[in-house]
Amino acid sequence: MKDRSYKIAVIPGDGTGPEVVAEGLKVLKAASKKFGFVYKEEMFDYGGDRYLKTGKTVTDKEVAGLKKFDAIYLGAIGHPDVKPGILEQGILLKTRFGLDQYINLRPVKLYNSAFCPLKDKRPEDIDFVVVRENSEGLYKGMGEFVDKGTEEEVAIQISHNTRKGVERCIRYAFEYCRKRNKRKTLTLCGKTNVLTYAWDLWQRTFDEVKKDYPDIKTDYAHVDATTMWFVKNPEWFDTIVTDNMFGDIITDLGAMIQGGMGIAAGGNINPKGVSMFEPIGGSAPKYTGKHVINPLAAICALGMLLENIGEEEAGKAVENAVINIVQTKLKSLAAGKMGYSTEEIGDLVAGSL
């Protein structure tokens, strides 16, 4: 019989991270009762506050320590008193890279047309998934300054793409698209007309890999055009595969058309290792401690976590509970305008399970 006991690492993190994670854990508890699995959670204080006290982001050993868990549940990383880049690179990216979470999976799904900024778009029009490469590209941090601080200064930032890295991402996207079984269309989103090294490799790899997936239709869109289609014809998309930087950018736009950061979740996936799930919105410092932040993105991330560890039924139930609340209760998905506090929304979802 399947072992249905799980070890979950929880990193509440900064800002509103702890508040939204608390609601997610409430839902996890309700789901475990309802669906009969058991779990142990272990808390980690990685984040801006610990950094300000100790000067530590996360050590290699701490990242390695996360490997013994079945999944990681993350709130948010980012602190107004810490210079941009330190926590993002030292905690978030270090964990993604250190655990080789080479896929960043970001579903874009509208649950209620009332919360869509686009005119006349219905839930069935906005329902696609972005498969973002999560371990390479511009995020590799390669580059240099030449003559820094002088008038002749040059700053070089390299997009580092390996055949292996690109191929494993594209294969994952084809498999995902097949399993998703919707329109069975995979769109490669790139910039082949300008970035003629990186996107030549991506395009060639895509064209080779697609031979193994004759049941999947394929398409290509430049990244700039993709942002236009997101607004004009989001119904054209099913699964999109793209690099790290483009994936970062288009998924913020994706979050907006699905109703905002309050509902957008993502998973940092290592298909053979431990994956990490998070709301994509960040730490939202101005809302911290006000009980107004929307926890649904974190709750959706929890739903993805459950599916990932093999509790598909529970994961689907969490998503359906969210859909129910979004369609029947909330006034808005935006912080402070929902008609409920953060905690009340957690209770609603847990109750509706």
Ligand code: IPM
């Ligand atoms: C995201 C975030 C991160 C990223 C930042 C915080 C490093 O914007 O998860 O999309 O760029 O990947």
Ligand code: MN
């Ligand atoms: Mn981002």
